[in-house]
Amino acid sequence: MPRTSQAHAQIHAGVTTASDEEVARFQAIADAWWDSTGSFKPLHQINRPRLEALAEHLAAHFGRDRTADRPFEGLTLIDIGCGGGLLCEPLARLGFQVTGIDAGERNIQVAKHHAEQMGVTIDYRTATPEQVEGQFDVVLSMEVIEHVTDVDMFLAACAALLKPGGAFCGATLNRTGKSFALAIIGAEYVLRWLPRGTHDWKKFVKPSEFTAALRKAGIVVKALEGVSYDPWRDLWNRVKSVDVNYFLFGVKPQS
Amino acid sequence: MTELTADVLVIGGGLVGGPLACALAQSGLSVALIDGEVPDATLAPTFDGRASAVALAPQRMLAAIGLWPHIEPWAAPIRHIRVSDGASPLYLHYDHREVGEDSFGWIVENRALRQAILKGIARHGDKIAFLAPARMTHLARNPSDVVATLSDGRTVRARLAVAADGRGSPTRESAGIGVTSWKYGQTAIVCTVAHSLPHGDAAQEHFLPAGPFAILPLTGQRSSVVWTEKAHLVPAILAQDEAAFQRELESRFGDYLGDLTLEGPRFSYPLTLQFARSYTAHRLALIGDAAHGMHPVAGQGMNMGLRDVAALAELLVEAKRLGQDLGDAQILARYGRWRRFDNLLMLGLTDGLVRLFSNDVAPVKLVRDLGMAAVNRLPPLKRFFMKHAMGTVGELPKLLRGETL
Numbered sequence: 128m129p130r131t132s133q134a135h136a137q138i139h140a141g142v143t144t145a146s147d148e149e150v151a152r153f154q155a156i157a158d159a160w161w162d163s164t165g166s167f168k169p170l171h172q173i174n175r176p177r178l179e180a181l182a183e184h185l186a187a188h189f190g191r192d193r194t195a196d197r198p199f200e201g202l203t204l205i206d207i208g209c210g211g212g213l214l215c216e217p218l219a220r221l222g223f224q225v226t227g228i229d230a231g232e233r234n235i236q237v238a239k240h241h242a243e244q245m246g247v248t249i250d251y252r253t254a255t256p257e258q259v260e261g262q263f264d265v266v267l268s269m270e271v272i273e274h275v276t277d278v279d280m281f282l283a284a285c286a287a288l289l290k291p292g293g294a295f296c297g298a299t300l301n302r303t304g305k306s307f308a309l310a311i312i313g314a315e316y317v318l319r320w321l322p323r324g325t326h327d328w329k330k331f332v333k334p335s336e337f338t339a340a341l342r343k344a345g346i347v348v349k350a351l352e353g354v355s356y357d358p359w360r361d362l363w364n365r366v367k368s369v370d371v372n373y374f375l376f377g378v379k380p381q382s
Numbered sequence: 383m384t385e386l387t388a389d390v391l392v393i394g395g396g397l398v399g400g401p402l403a404c405a406l407a408q409s410g411l412s413v414a415l416i417d418g419e420v421p422d423a424t425l426a427p428t429f430d431g432r433a434s435a436v437a438l439a440p441q442r443m444l445a446a447i448g449l450w451p452h453i454e455p456w457a458a459p460i461r462h463i464r465v466s467d468g469a470s471p472l473y474l475h476y477d478h479r480e481v482g483e484d485s486f487g488w489i490v491e492n493r494a495l496r497q498a499i500l501k502g503i504a505r506h507g508d509k510i511a512f513l514a515p516a517r518m519t520h521l522a523r524n525p526s527d528v529v530a531t532l533s534d535g536r537t538v539r540a541r542l543a544v545a546a547d548g549r550g551s552p553t554r555e556s557a558g559i560g561v562t563s564w565k566y567g568q569t570a571i572v573c574t575v576a577h578s579l580p581h582g583d584a585a586q587e588h589f590l591p592a593g594p595f596a597i598l599p600l601t602g603q604r605s606s607v608v609w610t611e612k613a614h615l616v617p618a619i620l621a622q623d624e625a626a627f628q629r630e631l632e633s634r635f636g637d638y639l640g641d642l643t644l645e646g647p648r649f650s651y652p653l654t655l656q657f658a659r660s661y662t663a664h665r666l667a668l669i670g671d672a673a674h675g676m677h678p679v680a681g682q683g684m685n686m687g688l689r690d691v692a693a694l695a696e697l698l699v700e701a702k703r704l705g706q707d708l709g710d711a712q713i714l715a716r717y718g719r720w721r722r723f724d725n726l727l728m729l730g731l732t733d734g735l736v737r738l739f740s741n742d743v744a745p746v747k748l749v750r751d752l753g754m755a756a757v758n759r760l761p762p763l764k765r766f767f768m769k770h771a772m773g774t775v776g777e778l779p780k781l782l783r784g785e786t787l
Contacts (some may be wrong), residue, residue: 221704
């Protein structure tokens with residue numbers, strides 16, 4: 128269940144010692160993935176309002192001062208479906224002790240390679256949520272749920288990783304006419320931001336469905352917001368409307 | 383070999399690089415600031431005889447980053463601006479009351495600005511590593527960081543390098559960023575005069591065929607003179623003895639401020655216009671004169687530099703609070719988009735002004751005099767020009783609105 132990278136995602140089982148050739152290949156993928164003006168540009172652009180929403184909600188929840196250096200020091204976070212680590216790295220710089228998991232071995236290799244290059248410490252593992260032990264202060268699942276087969280089972284596994292009193296952050300695509308027009312026709316066919324077939328509109332999740340599934344898993348949704356693209360300024364901004372791409376913030380009650 | 387690590391490396395601790403370092407440090411970013419000069423030497427009366435206009439919006443930023451209290455005692459407000467064309471009886475009068483502000487801006491001697499900036503840098507000593515005098519011999523811009531090597535063997539590692547090293551910016555040159563430039567064939571003679579009558583907080587701009595002659599109010603009964611002259615005449619003018627030089631000056635200055643006394647040395651600066659073809663490269667941003675240099679006619683050089691500072695500081699502080707890589711290409715692209723158009727517009731305006739006024743061609747003179755008279759009689763148009771000069775229009779970064787980051 129990797130994110131938009133699933134076109135690249137292949138499972139290379141048992142790769143423990145990477146050859147020079149493989150390192151070079153990971154470098155090439157990492158370079159492409161992390162080139163914020165290259166083919167993954169929209170992913171980088173959407174990261175800004177995403178990180179802003181994450182930092183704002185998490186600072187409020189944990190009572191942290193966002194203007195401090197490394198405001199989230201002392202908190203643990205797991206990013207489920209971390210891809211190349213586009214969110215893991217900034218969150219680690221903000222002070223979180225970050226674990227990043229992805230089912231795609233290659234994604235994890237790329238993420239590891241880049242974090243090392245940037246001097247950021249992150250615990251990356253090729254795994255699915257049910258394979259992880261322990262509990263975290265924050266569980267992140269961004270742009271993953273629209274790719275999984277059994278939403279309830281997936282969210283139960285996510286919730287199991289969350290400490291009581293911890294925060295869950297999710298993001299996905301809404302199942303609306305507008306999201307079909309923008310995310311499928313627009314992003315995959317017209318603008319070619321994503322490879323065709325990246326998304327299956329029928330698997331998109333309405334906020335009401337996401338919220339209900341989380342409640343079953345023991346997580347109470349506290350906030351919902353959207354992002355939208357401003358073509359004039361070539362920027363993604365946070366908006367109230369959750370018609371297309373939305374972000375959700377939830378809490379696992381103490382008892 | 384000592385290695386220093388910072389979020390941002392700023393090359394050049396002058397009138398633009400210094401404020402950037404202070405703005406970033408105030409918001410918690412660590413800065414390594416490199417300057418080639420001995421800091422105290424930049425305060426000598428012989429180092430820089432110019433004064434700079436600080437418009438209203440950049441002043442708000444200087445206040446927001448804590449520099450203004452150190453500048454204020456040396457800042458003379460501009461409450462009136464009078465523009466005249468040669469011997470023509472028509473002139474343009476801008477009055478601060480028409481825009482409802484206490485003043486359009488301030489004139490501050492660069493020496494006072496440098497002193498205030500050094501105080502600001504010292505106050506942020508925990509966040510700013512001020513390396514001066516230091517000479518950078520090499521700047522490596524790597525995939526994940528930049529590393530500057532200094533002549534004494536020390537190295538500085540940061541995520542982003544910012545070049546604030548002036549018109550001839552060696553950093554810009556070695557990054558291979560070209561500039562478009564042209565010479566005006568004019569040189570500015572700059573000197574300070576004391577006068578027996580008060581200036582009444584008025585700035586005078588007298589357009590003479592050789593170029594604009596500006597009298598800018600300083601604190602007390604003093605003014606800064608920016609006398610633009612045809613370049614080839616300047617060596618002879620400067621070579622004259624004090625009495626002869628003063629006679630030449632008085633013939634242009636007039637006697638409306640009473641008797642004049644020259645204060646301090648005379649300086650001269652050849653005038654050019656230039657703009658960098660790009661404001662950014664891999665892990666590098668250009669600000670101030672390194673990015674754009676303009677004719678001093680409208681007093682906008684430092685102001686445009688401070689606008690660069692406000693935009694870049696806002697983007698970098700946001701990125702830091704989001705945990706992003708400060709040298710990310712997206713952030714640099716946003717900086718370039720934000721500043722290039724604004725700066726080109728001002729370069730175009732000042733260039734147009736200089737070309738329109740620096741001649742004595744009768745039909746051109748008639749048109750510009752009628753234009754000035756028309757602007758004088760059309761309050762909305764006049765307010766539009768005044769607000770532009772004050773820098774309060776456009777999509778303003780927070781610091782230019784006086785907000786902190």
